[in-house]
Amino acid sequence: MTSEAKIKCFTDMVRIRKFEQAALQAYQKGKMGGFLHLYIGQEATAVGTVSVMNENDHIITAYRDHGHALAVGMGMNECMAEMYGKFTGCSKGKGGSMHFFAPDKNFWGGHGIVAGQTPLGLGLAYALKYKGIKGCAICYLGDGAVNQGVFHESLNIASLWDVPIVYIIENNGYSMGTSQVRSSVFPDAGLASRAEAYKIDWDTVHGENLYEVRAKTHAAIERAHEKSRPTVMEVFTYRYYGHSIADANHQRYRTKEEIRHYQEKKDPLNVWEQILLEEKVISVEQVKEIDKAAKEEAKESVRFAEESPFPPPQEILSDVYHSVDNPGTHNNEGEIFFNDRLPF
Numbered sequence: 001m002t003s004e005a006k007i008k009c010f011t012d013m014v015r016i017r018k019f020e021q022a023a024l025q026a027y028q029k030g031k032m033g034g035f036l037h038l039y040i041g042q043e044a045t046a047v048g049t050v051s052v053m054n055e056n057d058h059i060i061t062a063y064r065d066h067g068h069a070l071a072v073g074m075g076m077n078e079c080m081a082e083m084y085g086k087f088t089g090c091s092k093g094k095g096g097s098m099h100f101f102a103p104d105k106n107f108w109g110g111h112g113i114v115a116g117q118t119p120l121g122l123g124l125a126y127a128l129k130y131k132g133i134k135g136c137a138i139c140y141l142g143d144g145a146v147n148q149g150v151f152h153e154s155l156n157i158a159s160l161w162d163v164p165i166v167y168i169i170e171n172n173g174y175s176m177g178t179s180q181v182r183s184s185v186f187p188d189a190g191l192a193s194r195a196e197a198y199k200i201d202w203d204t205v206h207g208e209n210l211y212e213v214r215a216k217t218h219a220a221i222e223r224a225h226e227k228s229r230p231t232v233m234e235v236f237t238y239r240y241y242g243h244s245i246a247d248a249n250h251q252r253y254r255t256k257e258e259i260r261h262y263q264e265k266k267d268p269l270n271v272w273e274q275i276l277l278e279e280k281v282i283s284v285e286q287v288k289e290i291d292k293a294a295k296e297e298a299k300e301s302v303r304f305a306e307e308s309p310f311p312p313p314q315e316i317l318s319d320v321y322h323s324v325d326n327p328g329t330h331n332n333e334g335e336i337f338f339n340d341r342l343p344f
Helices: 003-028 043-050 066-071 076-083 117-130 143-147 149-160 191-198 210-227 256-265 268-278 284-307
Strands: 058-060 137-142 165-171 201-206 231-236
Touching: 003 043, 003 066, 003 076, 003 268, 003 284, 043 066, 043 137, 043 165, 043 210, 043 268, 058 117, 066 076, 076 284, 117 137, 117 149, 117 165, 137 143, 143 149, 143 165, 143 191, 149 165, 149 191, 165 191, 165 210, 191 201, 191 231, 201 210, 210 231, 210 268, 268 284
Parallel strands: 058 137, 137 165, 165 231, 201 231
Antiparallel strands: none
């Protein structure tokens, strides 16, 4: 990595942290409806994996999607406005926190159904293979989603048909409010080792180390590109807050000492900052400047969201069905919009 690339990764992680903190404050003031699932503590996973993607690689994720959205280059304004339900949001105010989208950046959501994105990611990857394009789909899911049947169905097809997909389990230790040890049969090697049942390669990653996240993601992407084979990666990470902000009792099912240990020893921003300082890639003054700029950007996104208009009533039926928005394009062969809309 060049020094510029390393600093960019640090900047991206700081921007995610400041955006989430600003979103939390707005939510607590009653400015947003629905749920809010924060990514604070998991920043290196999104930034590290996205940083090794190629132009023909696509990503799809679950409802904790803000970090991935910012990592692929979405702006804070369009993301914050979406959470405010405003027309200037990335989904025109109709999706909210859990449904960010940016197809122009190969970002396909943002999905509120647990594990619902796993067969969709499979479809993205299969489309690449079907069209002969050298690329892959990266599909993120939580540790709770590994017990959903649709995920196992997706693994079966991914292996059977040699689909170029990388499933990334962001294991933050808790399925909503239930600890992993109480919710999942957990082999000593990790949840990713379940992939062996489908003859799929798998690996585990320390999520606070961006170098390791990048290296192992790169290997998985290369496997997809060169061999058209799937991979299951498990990234051990942590969330500082509850499952969502509605989860007000998150300190009752874990200790303050547990949270403090991660903040002091494994916080991805602190770990990466220390690495860059030791490598003399960045200075303390630069760190402060990046932090200040990200905080101001997040503050501005809140102002933008608050001043933006709500969707007009006549928009309620738009962007629901492609055939409605584009009369005459519907057919009876199962190809409603993919050939026109997908960027490949």
